[in-house]
Amino acid sequence: MKKGKIRSEASISITKPDIQFKEEVYIPPFDVLTIKVISFRVPDEDPKHFAIKMTFYDQLLLTAIIKSIGSREIIKEQKILASGDMNYDPSDYEKMCLFADCPLVVNAQPLKSGETNLSGESGDKLFLNKSSSIVTSCQNISCCNIDILPIFLYRDKMCITKRMEPMIEPSILHQKSWDNLPLLTIELSVMRNPLNTHHHKLLKEANYMKLTLIASYNMIVPYNDEYVYSAASKMPLHNETNCGLVTFNQGYRIPKKYRCMSFYPKWESLRLSDNIFTKGDEKIHFNIEDLQNYHDIDVNRYVHNRTDPYTTVWGSFHRTLMLKDSNTWLWRHLRQYKWPLEVHMYGEQDGYSFMAFLDLFQLLYPGETTIRLVAPLQWINSQAMMENCGCDLLLRSNKKGPSTPGSTQKPIKNTGDSTQASTNTDVGYIARPTGSNENSAFVIVEVKLDKPLKKAVIPPQITNAEIEEMLKEMERGANKRECTGRGQLDRDWHATVRSAVNSLRKVPHYGMTEFCNFNRQFSKTRTRVELTTSCWQDAAVYVNNNFVVQDFLSSDELYEEMLMMAHACLMKTTCDVLVGIDNPHELDPVLRAARHARYLQDIPHATELYLQLVVQRPRDADCWRELGTCLLDVDRDWANVCISKSIELNPRHPLTLLSKGCIVFEKDPEAAEIFFVALLSLHPFWSTGWIVANAYYSERELFNLADEIMMYFKKNQTKGYVDILGYPRSWNNELGDWWDYTPLLPGMCPYYHAADLLLRLRAITLAEVCVARALSEAGESAAYFHLVALCCRLRGHIDEALCHIRQGIQKFGEISYMRSLEAECLHKNKDYDGANACFEKAGTCVSAYSILLAIPNCDPQRARSVLVDLIRREPNAYAWMALADDWMKRATTGEGGDADTTDGQKSAKTCAAACAVQALKLDRRAGRAWALLAKLVTPSARRQHCRDMAIACGYQWTDECREMGYHSQQSLCYKVSTSLQECQCKLCSHLIF
Missing domain, CATH: 2.60.40.150 (C2 domain)
Structure with a gap:
């Protein structure tokens, strides 16, 4: 008999719902x-x-x-x-x-x-x-x-x-x-x-990064099939950490016909075991010159040796998309860190783990999309990985460490977590180099972006018609002009122009046809003057020497603001039009010719002219000081005698005290103290003197005195007690020198100004101290590398100077004054082809010496225009003789029959004679100018007179006796006092007549 349900239970069971509600699952659109x-x-x-x-x-x-x-x-x-x-x-x-x-x-x-x-x-x-x-x-x-x-x-x-x-x-x-x-x-x-x-839309605008690991060279042991070779790196990825780990699986032995400089990369993520069929469509092809070899590794030694058993080939790549957020993260990350790469090789008994830091900072430059690196391998170290790359180790490293038979090890204290330790004791070891020899192993890596992180900025082109329309509209009414830029306290237009004259003298003008016709066309209109002579080059130089430009490239607004802050007002001609031309005191012709000769490194001729000058004016202390400065490049003992004579005649002159103190400092630092004390006592408000005194006491390790001097220097600056002595460091002045002037504008580190002055006085030791202090206070800049290179160059260390110049160019870009110094150093080393290439990269040179050295590399039409412009800006006998050589070349190599009967060639010789006459007006002892006139003038009496004058000036006529005075065999190109045949360089081979 069934047991029946109670009514209440039956009603409850019927009314209880039996429905389960399912949660809605969002399905994204596909x-x-x-x-x-x-x-x-x-x-x-x-x-x-x-x-x-x-x-x-x-x-x-x-x-x-x-x-x-x-x-x-x-x-x-x-x-x-x-x-x-x-x-x-x-x-x-x-x-x-x-x-x-x-x-x-x-x-x-x-x-x-x-x-x-x-x-x-x-x-x-x-x-x-x-x-x-x-x-x-x-x-x-x-x-x-x-x-x-x-x-x-x-x-x-x-x-x-x-x-x-x-x-x-x-x-x-x-x-x-x-x-x-x-x-x-x-x-x-x-x-x-x-x-x-x-x-x-986001995917369409996405960028992508491709990292190709080409090969590793000079590994610690030969390639072994029993070893497992693996590599790993990071790639930008859209996740919480903004990056993801990628692994390059098994490296393999270099094939017989494999070319490391031209190959098809593999799809590494799909290549397993022996499946090496998966080739990519894009072929990598480059030269060793394209590699960024920051550590100066001898790549040729390893790459072209196809039988090298210490080479492991990967030849594979990874790539990943980068959305806008990933681009921003990568930009910030590369400014602070390097990119990690690990290489591991391990077998049954031993194993080795390496790491490399890829410097991808060049990808931050505008328009850069590809960089190929040579990166040395280091032993794996988690602390170094965190400091350089800001991340932990990528793969689990081998714990067996870099110990091989025959390796030399030195005991040191254990400094932390590192796989370099090969024992379990408290004493670690310095492991042997990571390579099979005394050098390090290295990898070659290519990193490529589809789009640059920073687009190249191309300024818009303004046509002449648009300029004309703007000029007509602006010239209709007379508007009041004011200078209201940032930092500009003076609203007076004339005062602003006057303050900009000195900084604008060095701006090059040649190559601009508009400037040649400037006086005739634009001298009546202020607006046309402003538009034609806008000084953007000076602004760029100021930014390059005072700021780290990379810090401002992230925003167009910031970069534009920097240019506006650094924008110089107008050119020298603008000042002449608006303010009027000041008639400076006319220099003595002999003094001007002597300065020109010293400026162009014609030291023997400059010495001869200075000796003539001191004979004429024996009581002029300034002439004796300039003669001593000139002799510093020849004999320091002679220079010491001349400067001592100058200090006897005028014991209060700051430059004389400084020169004498620096000469004594070279032999006896303690004995030189009296001159620096006198400098501070007699000229208490000369800021450069305080800086030099600070460097002097710092070099003597009297740091308390050095700090107290800097305290008084800053106090004088705060109160405005600064006396800027009027000794310009430019052409036609006592402190002018042969190299392109380092742009030193107000606001820069004061040690740079002191170092530049000391180099012009050939006080190289104290100049090096000032440059070192500038580095510690202001950091690296283009001016720093230029001044360091000048210190090495003036000491005669040409190779060291080239090293500093190239490092500065690599960090701060193509700068004309650094390229011209590099070209001069290469010319000094008789590397004329390299000097020509550097002059082409320099583009616009400011120094007359650099311009004359670069002239033979130019085509005839451009060389002639450059010489004409140089003569207009900086007239000197050397430029006139260079132009005379150009006319003589056209007269002797002309076409169309006999050279003596061609009208064009006769006119060329007439022009050459006129150039020689102009050279003699500037330098009466220009032997080459007299010799050229002796060949060109027609009356025999004039020819004999010119010949006698040439011989009196030191020009030798016979091939057996070409030398003039002492050290004439060291003369470079375009010397006015010696015969042209004396120079045997390739640059002057076509000028012999």
């Missing part, structure tokens, strides 16, 4: 990628059936059996042999970034006659055969990789034709030519969901 196989052509075989499979990102897209066509068979109708599709979410940015690192992989295997009726699933099993004949089956499989990244970014449809290669390279007898390999034609199309429009 885009659909469709792949269609159009044709599969096998030229050297009869049509047969193939099993084809396509995979992408470990996802099977298509598997089918298709029939091939022959070489001559024409496809009448576009029939789709097979098709497949794939759904993907474009909003999944991390996955889309990983899509860039994967190709579409296509495999095709021929079927036997009895397998043609197999289904797609059975065809797919052919690729997974695990029988004993798997090697034979793999030999028949053809493969290829296809880069389909554009279809995810900006392409809606792609039609690709690709040759397929055998998975395992067959023997020589069974190899096919490239034309007989299977040819696959596919069509890809994507259907984009309208709901993903925002994501489509």
